[in-house]
Amino acid sequence: MKRKGGLAMNRSALWRSFRLATWLGWQIESNWTDPFLFAIYSIIKPITGAAILVIMYGVITQGRFEDPMFPYLYLGNAFYIYVGSIMTGVSWAVIDDREHYRTLKYVYVAPIHIPLYLLGRGVARFLTGSIAVVITIAAGVLFLSVPLDFSAIQWGLFLPTLLFGVFMLTMMGLLLAGLTLIMARHEFIIGEVTASALYIFSGAAFPLEVLPPWLRPIGFAMPTTYWLELLRRSLVSDVAQAFPTLSILSNAQLLSILIGLGVLFAALGALIFWFCDRLARERGLIDITTHY
Amino acid sequence: MQKHESSSSTTHVTHKDSGWRLFLRTVIARAYPRLIGQQREPSWLIFEVVMPIGTTIAYVLVYKALRAPEEYIGFVVMGGAMTAFWMNVLWSMASQLYWEKETGNLALYIIAPNPKMAVLLGMALGGMAATSLRALIVILIGSLLFDVTYRVTDFMQLFAVFLLTMVALYGMGMMLASAFLLFGREAWNLVSLAQEPIFLVSGFFFPLKALPFWVGIIASIVPVTLGMDAMRQLVFPSAFPFGFLDVRTEIAVLAGLAVVFLVSAKWLLDYVERLAVREGRLTESRR
Numbered sequence: 412m413k414r415k416g417g418l419a420m421n422r423s424a425l426w427r428s429f430r431l432a433t434w435l436g437w438q439i440e441s442n443w444t445d446p447f448l449f450a451i452y453s454i455i456k457p458i459t460g461a462a463i464l465v466i467m468y469g470v471i472t473q474g475r476f477e478d479p480m481f482p483y484l485y486l487g488n489a490f491y492i493y494v495g496s497i498m499t500g501v502s503w504a505v506i507d508d509r510e511h512y513r514t515l516k517y518v519y520v521a522p523i524h525i526p527l528y529l530l531g532r533g534v535a536r537f538l539t540g541s542i543a544v545v546i547t548i549a550a551g552v553l554f555l556s557v558p559l560d561f562s563a564i565q566w567g568l569f570l571p572t573l574l575f576g577v578f579m580l581t582m583m584g585l586l587l588a589g590l591t592l593i594m595a596r597h598e599f600i601i602g603e604v605t606a607s608a609l610y611i612f613s614g615a616a617f618p619l620e621v622l623p624p625w626l627r628p629i630g631f632a633m634p635t636t637y638w639l640e641l642l643r644r645s646l647v648s649d650v651a652q653a654f655p656t657l658s659i660l661s662n663a664q665l666l667s668i669l670i671g672l673g674v675l676f677a678a679l680g681a682l683i684f685w686f687c688d689r690l691a692r693e694r695g696l697i698d699i700t701t702h703y
Numbered sequence: 704m705q706k707h708e709s710s711s712s713t714t715h716v717t718h719k720d721s722g723w724r725l726f727l728r729t730v731i732a733r734a735y736p737r738l739i740g741q742q743r744e745p746s747w748l749i750f751e752v753v754m755p756i757g758t759t760i761a762y763v764l765v766y767k768a769l770r771a772p773e774e775y776i777g778f779v780v781m782g783g784a785m786t787a788f789w790m791n792v793l794w795s796m797a798s799q800l801y802w803e804k805e806t807g808n809l810a811l812y813i814i815a816p817n818p819k820m821a822v823l824l825g826m827a828l829g830g831m832a833a834t835s836l837r838a839l840i841v842i843l844i845g846s847l848l849f850d851v852t853y854r855v856t857d858f859m860q861l862f863a864v865f866l867l868t869m870v871a872l873y874g875m876g877m878m879l880a881s882a883f884l885l886f887g888r889e890a891w892n893l894v895s896l897a898q899e900p901i902f903l904v905s906g907f908f909f910p911l912k913a914l915p916f917w918v919g920i921i922a923s924i925v926p927v928t929l930g931m932d933a934m935r936q937l938v939f940p941s942a943f944p945f946g947f948l949d950v951r952t953e954i955a956v957l958a959g960l961a962v963v964f965l966v967s968a969k970w971l972l973d974y975v976e977r978l979a980v981r982e983g984r985l986t987e988s989r990r
Contacts, residue, residue: 443892444892452892455899455900456896456898456900459900459903460903463899463902463907463908463909466903466909466913467762467765467766468765468769469913470910471766471769472769484765600754603754604753604757607757608757610757611757611761616764616765616768617765617767617768621764621767622764
């Protein structure tokens with residue numbers, strides 16, 4: 412009975428940590444302006460980011476948007492919005508609370524679960540990222556001939572892949588949050604630098620064959636490469652399979668590799684966060700302010 | 704202000720600089736942390752170079768995947784270098800007084816006898832010099848990695864374009880520094896919002912001519928737009944067909960922008976200073 416009650420309390424504490432952190436994160440992200448301006452702000456950055464690629468593509472190909480290359484780079488770039496939003500969202504919470512609001516020390520002494528609190532803080536950016544992804548893809552379908560046929564979408568592949576990717580990126584964000592805990596001064600760009608590097612090695616906007624041969628293994632070691640490929644295949648299967656990078660692999664093989672690498676990166680994220688968190692507590696880094 | 708103390712007497716002799724001496728000393732003092740202080744953190748150099756070069760490499764690879772003509776690779780490398788300046792103007796000029804407010808230094812700026820314009824000028828000159836080093840590294844790495852060749856057609860014009868672009872760009876930064884002081888928490892978001900949309904409309908990674916003419920005209924209010932277009936025409940002769948306007952016209956517009964932004968910066972700064980004294984609330988941090 413006692414054990415059951417304890418477990419219930421633990422679950423309650425875990426849920427409370429996540430729920431309140433999500434609410435707090437949403438308030439911080441959104442209440443600096445009115446909802447209309449916030450909506451525009453949330454979508455204009457990723458949309459203009461995608462527009463840069465569209466213009467680059469249009470200039471070189473003289474507007475051949477029906478070429479298979481276009482949906483390949485457009486969809487890869489659209490889903491890549493998640494990588495930046497989720498990873499930066501989770502790790503940024505450390506900087507926001509420690510350096511800006513200077514409340515991280517209070518969060519640490521409160522009866523809440525710290526990793527779940529950080530994950531909850533990242534939910535707001537996941538939500539705004541999701542809106543941006545949907546709008547970017549909708550714009551592609553409506554105005555740029557992205558061949559998305561809703562009846563042909565492999566939902567059974569798309570949804571599990573998407574959800575697993577979100578989980579994997581969240582854990583990678585936790586990894587960055589751990590590193591942020593023990594870093595000073597330049598921690599605020601760690602999320603963006605990581606997202607920028609992953610963009611090159613994930614084949615988001617170009618096939619990995621474009622990379623020099625000695626750099627390609629890095630791309631093949633990144634779970635995001637397989638995640639983006641599976642998302643493309645589940646949405647526009649024929650188009651995505653036209654590219655040689657992963658064409659020899661079936662969807663099942665890709666999914667297996669994604670799950671294997673994803674679990675590995677997630678475990679690494681949890682382990683590194685645990686280690687950095689312990690180090691930060693021992694060194695008294697929880698309440699430092701270095702360079703906001 | 705300089706203070707000399709005599710060991711043999713209790714009398715304190717105080718030297719107070721004023722006029723142009725105070726102005727000059729303030730400029731040097733504010734530029735110092737950007738020129739010297741920043742170099743003491745070598746890891747910053749890595750991060751500040753890695754970010755623009757990361758974007759540059761990604762866009763170059765997109766062009767390579769599309770089998771674009773070689774000059775486009777050069778366009779992207781130059782755009783990547785100019786990214787460093789735009790980011791510096793946004794994060795270290797426009798939002799600088801806002802940061803100072805957040806960290807509690809702004810009140811000291813306001814009560815100090817130093818000309819505020821000299822503070823902004825010091826920030827601009829220091830930032831410009833430090834960022835030039837980073838931009839140079841981006842160009843060097845980008846050129847070596849992707850074998851970009853440059854052929855300057857007119858060194859005098861190139862020098863004039865670069866100088867005017869920098870004066871106008873940092874003049875804009877000085878003006879925005881005062882304007883952003885009037886904002887609260889939204890300043891951060893506004894600066895963040897001025898990245899990708901400006902990269903798009905200013906043609907950082909493709910020729911400006913690819914955009915509709917009126918978009919190019921509106922985007923020309925950001926000095927880096929015309930500056931980059933002119934520099935591309937002068938450094939890559941094959942880029943002349945991609946030029947948005949004639950180089951001489953662009954030089955004239957940049958000169959006009961430089962004057963407008965510097966005068967506006969002075970006017971806005973005086974306004975903000977008067978507001979700070981009158982209301983006494985401008986220096987409070989609104990987290």
